[in-house]
Amino acid sequence: MRQNKILKISIGIVAFVLLFMLLTMVFLEPWAAKKIQTAFNKSSDKYHLEIGEVNISILQSGIELENITLSTKLQNDSLTDFQGEIVSVKFKGIKLFKALFKNDIDVREVNIFNSRFEGKLPFQEKTGPAKVSPLNIRIESLIFDRLVLDIKDKLSSRTYSLEDAVLKVYDIQVAKQDTISPEIIRQFDFNAQKYATVSADSMYTMTAIGIDYAATSNSLAVDSFSVHPNYSNYEFTDRNKFESDRIEAGLNQIVFHDFSAGDFIKSGNLVSSYIEIGKMAIDIFRDKRKEFKHVDKPAFQDLIYNYKGKITIDSIGISGGKLTYTEHAEGANEPGVIRFNELNALIFNITNDTIFKTEKAFLGFNAEALLMGKAKMKVQMKGRLFDSQNTFAVNGNLSGIEVMELNPMLEKNAFIYATSGKIDAMSFSFTTNNTKSAGQMNLRYDGLNVAVKNKRTDDTTAVKERVASVIANMKIVNSNPMPGEEVRQGVIGFERDPEKSFFNYCAKSIISGIKSSVTKTQETRKESRKQRRDK
Secondary structure (H helix, E strand, C coil): CHHHHHHHHHHHHHHHHHHHHHHHHHHHHHHHHHHHHHHHHHHCCCEEEEEEEEEEECCCCEEEEEEEEEEECCCCCCCCEEEEEEEEEEEEEECHHHHHHHCEEEEEEEEEEEEEEEEEECCCCCCCCCCECCCEEEEEEEEEEEEEEEEEECCCCCEEEEEEEEEEEEEEEECCCCECCHHHCCEEEEEEEEEEEECCCCCEEEEEEEEEEECCCCEEEEEEEEEEECCCHHHHHHCCCECCEEEEEEEEEEEEECCCHHHHHHHCCEEECEEEEEEEEEEEEEECCCECCCCCCCCHHHHHHCCCCCEEEEEEEECCEEEEEEEECCCCCCCEEEEEEEEEEEEEEEECCHHHHCCCCEEEEEEEEEECCCEEEEEEEEEECCCCCCCEEEEEEECCEEHHHHHHHHHHHHCEEEEEEEEEEEEEEEEECCCEEEEEEEEEEEEEEEEECCCCCCCCCCHHHHHHHHHHHHHECCCECCCCCCCCEEEEEEECCCCCCHHHHHHHHHHHHHHHHHECCHHHHHHHHHHHHHC
16 A cells, blocks of 8 residues: 555656646747747847757756857848857756846856857947946856857958867856956866958968967967968058068967966956977068158067056077068069078067066077078077166177178179178177167178179179179278288177167168178278288
8 A cells, every 4th residue: 555655656746747847848948938039139139039949957957048040130221240050058057046036147057069150240449338237147167169250340351260169268257237348257268270360451361270278277379370461472562552571470389388368368468487489480571662651660678668468478489490581672673582590599588567667677589590591690689678778788690601692682682792702700799779789790701702783684794883893892801801910890880760670770780890891991991002012
């Protein structure tokens, strides 16, 4: 008898559960889907929501929404054309008491699976009043699994795309009437197969492959990052009225150590103990035949100080790379090229922390590379932070190289061609500031001889060019030191052009020392005349 009662009670419970599940499936779930759709579509004047199916789990306090579509409402004056598809959204651990009686959203976990958003939006700088939260919201864990984005700007050529991304956001807390912005994201993990964006002017595409960020280790790793111009050299420069650099860059195996992506998103702070770059390749092209835009450029240090957020990077290391600079000079038939291969560099103490206005600290740069793939060149730069004159000390040296190896730049930009000569060694030391550079150059070379080229025909054998070559060789000393003489010391001195970059400033300073070393001074001319008389 007792067993029969237990059996009847059990059957009754099962029947009640089945009936409740049936009522939930037949009435509650469709009602919930319609309720959610109606509430959203009524509150949004731009987007229309459709939900294919709703599954409710009372025992697990969960809701699953399936086959969700989001689209823009038809409006004649709308600049928005947006579509979104989500296979499934699961809410787990919903605190029903808070939802029903306190009108608060408190959820343990939200999982969004296989979502794709694409379309065109107006990326306006001013988007109107900031959005505020109508409820108190707390989500312990929000996960986007396999997120795909393809968004275009209707007002420019800017685009954003994201492939196979996984985003995990932890402990989202928004109080009622709080502004909804990226600042609500405190901690997150993120990885994506690919991220790409096209600049608003369509000139560049920037792509990152293999992105992986972990909040627990504060480490961001990127397999490769590239900056790719969308036009060839001359097509690119033809689209600009003024001189401009066309930059193509590729970086591999990039790691930001002790880097908070959340802090960077919220406040723009760029803080890292070490940024390492495995390989780097940069190609720069400039067409000097274009009109020059007369605008002052800030000093290198001022670029750091003027950054709106906080910058504190202990060091940036590049363990291998190459740099190519191509310049088409005015009057030249073809561009000249200078190359640096096997580049290794370390930049240290990059910061705009104002504490260093009173405490002594230095920004520095050490690099070594093979000039034209032949001669090892080393450069060291060091400057006091928050120095009012932006003073930099520069030291460097170059090993032996045949001067003819420099012809790819000399003949196209200086319109001279080295027919013979060898640089045995070169060392330089100078300081730069906001107005001028000053220092010394020690350049050892022998057998230097040059030929002048015709700018239009590139000919060096015509009578005019031969005469010019003779005059040019009369103005230079073909060796240093000359037989029986001590090594001549060159003088570095160059006035800073505020319209040119810091690296142009340093290069022109070094060139001034080379000219001083190879050009005959009044004293060397007198010595040459004396030697001819003695003979």
